[in-house]
Amino acid sequence: MSLKPGRELRSFPSVPDTVADVDSFLDQRLRDAGFPDELMADVAVSVSEVVNNAVIHGNGANPEKHVDVEVEIAPDRISIAIQDEGAGFDPDTLPDPVAQENLLREVGRGLFIVRAYMDEVHFQMVDGRGLRITLVKIVSDGQPG
């Protein structure tokens, strides 16, 4: 199978409804491109984790600050970049959410789930702008099918 290539950037305010709005935007965009149903949940959950973090932690739920979501679709993969206006964080210093002593913590699993569901996760601090996290899901070898 092969996806229909394309690219789209949208900006969302840092408000509670944004996670659902991003989900709708992404769902429509990926379906239009022929993205397989069986991989949709992995992507939707992963994007929701990063968007929630961007709204709440990155932008401090300040509606004046925005979360930019850029979807890039290639024949064999999708790439979704989520950028906030925050100071960023070191992903390697987060507590291990599957350690026995952390199992009953209510928070702290988001990035762990993202890493389990996506094929690639990239972190980049953009000068003067914020943290950009790019998620990649590979769907096939790119051969028409």
Add this chain to the structure above:
Amino acid sequence: MKLSYEERDGVVILKPKGKILGGPDATLLKDQLQSFIDQGKTRVVIDLAAVDYMNSTGLGILISTLTTLRKANGELKLANVTEKIQSLLTITKLVTVFDDYETVEEAVSAFPQ
């Protein structure tokens, strides 16, 4: 996400429908569960049959509900856990934390009479 519930044999059965990804949906679910606890209804089953998928916010609500109910001498049980959510519970090692049952009837029956 849509939310409905019923009571059977002194057990509250909560039926979320759709996606649990955070935002107002998660707040609705959390508030509804807290409302049961405030009313002294501490035997709760969450029927996950109609939940397409959930993220860590949903898992956080399940954990918060479980720990709050246990402090009030109650219990949370899960029913109809879909393959996708089962996989999420396995990845996060939360399968060891929750009691899950194939049907709502089995989950309700598992509470002491």
